[in-house]
Amino acid sequence: MRIFERDGHTVYPIVVPANYGLETCNFYLLKHGERLTLIDAGMPDKSSWQGLMEVLEKNNFHLHDITEILLTHHHIDHVGLVNQITEKHSVPVYAHPLSIPRLKRDNEFLKMRVDFFEQLYREMDCGDQGEKQVQYLKASLEKNDNQKLAADITPIQGGMRLFDFSIIEVPGHAPDQIAFVDEARKWCFAGDQLIKHISSNAIVEPDLEGNRIQSLIDYKKSLTAFRDLNVDLVFSGHGELIDNSKQLIEARLEKMVIKSQKIKKLIKDGISTGNAVAQHLYERHYEKQFPLVMSEITGHLDALEAEGQIGKRFKSGVWFYYAV
Structure with missing residues (x-):
């Protein structure tokens, strides 16, 4: 996948093979000013680690150049390298509050x-x-206790701004899913909110009190709100990037x-x-x-x-x- 540059900001996609019909697992390095932000963190496997190392080296970066990690949601294919990175290089990790009991495996x-x-x-x-x-x-x-994130997690949620991003909440696929919207460049890093070649599952989960979250209802609302965003490129967590989000949402x-x-x-x-x-x-x-x-x-x-x-x-x- 090619590098994307707009108004002094550069996105370096990290793309590795994925199973279960997802085609690829995508996560992203964003160079903006003095910052090098990692958005999502792939799977906890050699393929994702090698992909990250290759993109860093190819573009004259080092692991220690990463200034923070932003997570769209808690699923393992989006957070897999966080421990491996933070063990070697202590950086802030940001995620939605509902991610924390899941990522910390409370x-x-x-x-x-x-x-x-x-x-x-x-x-x-x-x-x-x-x-x-x-x-x-x-x-x-x-068995999965070793997947617990060791780093401190800074909570972020809809309505906040972080660096160049507006944060919007897009629950449905996961109750904690958020998207990072760069209005100036009309970019959106949306995790699994939209996948071009398949429908994203609205996964049923309990809330913090054990009540059933109506995931599909939430997902429909999220898609409708997402459709109205003024973005022309969605950096998806799997498969190809999306440049026709409005039409794709209507189809979904x-x-x-x-x-x-x-x-x-x-x-x-x-x-x-x-x-x-x-x-x-x-x-x-x-x-x-x-x-x-x-x-x-x-x-x-x-x-x-x-x-x-x-x-x-x-x-x-x-x-x-x-x-x-």
Whole structure:
């Protein structure tokens, strides 16, 4: 991916291969004045580290030239190198307040999160597949403890300015996701808010009190607000950069409507639990991508219910949905 320069600011993309249909994992070095800002930090692997080192060396920079790290959200493919960098070079790390219990792997929060998903999968009637995912989450509490960020994290949120950026909150894909908007250059570093070749998943998560975040509703609102930004280049977390964000957002919103109507039709036809809807709609991907599939279905069910298109009844510990 080529270097981008505008009005004395230069973006050096770091692009490494990625799995799961994401094509690439992208993070960015931004040279502005005396600062060299790293926006997101790739995966915790050799490929991301090598990519960072190559871009630094090729452009006559050194690791110690990085002046700060800005994180769009807490997902591991966006924060993977933070520990490796800050162990060698102590720099400030900035992220949304909701990122902090996740990035610091706060034990009380993570246990609450496991309880949240255990209840969600039980009420969606997910059976063995739900229990299997809950056991995986319980095992990850200890297994992934080494992913905890050691550096102090400075909280930032929507409405603030940081360096040349306005910060806007774009929850949906993750509750803590933010975008960094440079109005003067019409650039936006948006994490996974928009991906050119695939739809970004609106992932269901609990809030800090353990209540379900209506992720798809949040994502729709975020996309609508994002559509109105005066930017002409979006630096995405995966795949190609985006120079037609408005058209892409319209296509994504239309696709959501189509999928919601498919789900409503299944419910009209008598497919009444979240798990049954997921199995019918995502038969090929249900087992392999169970958490993402259930997030997708749960998000659409929440949105349809909020719109008054479906209702639900609680019976024997399970939610049963019906068309209105």
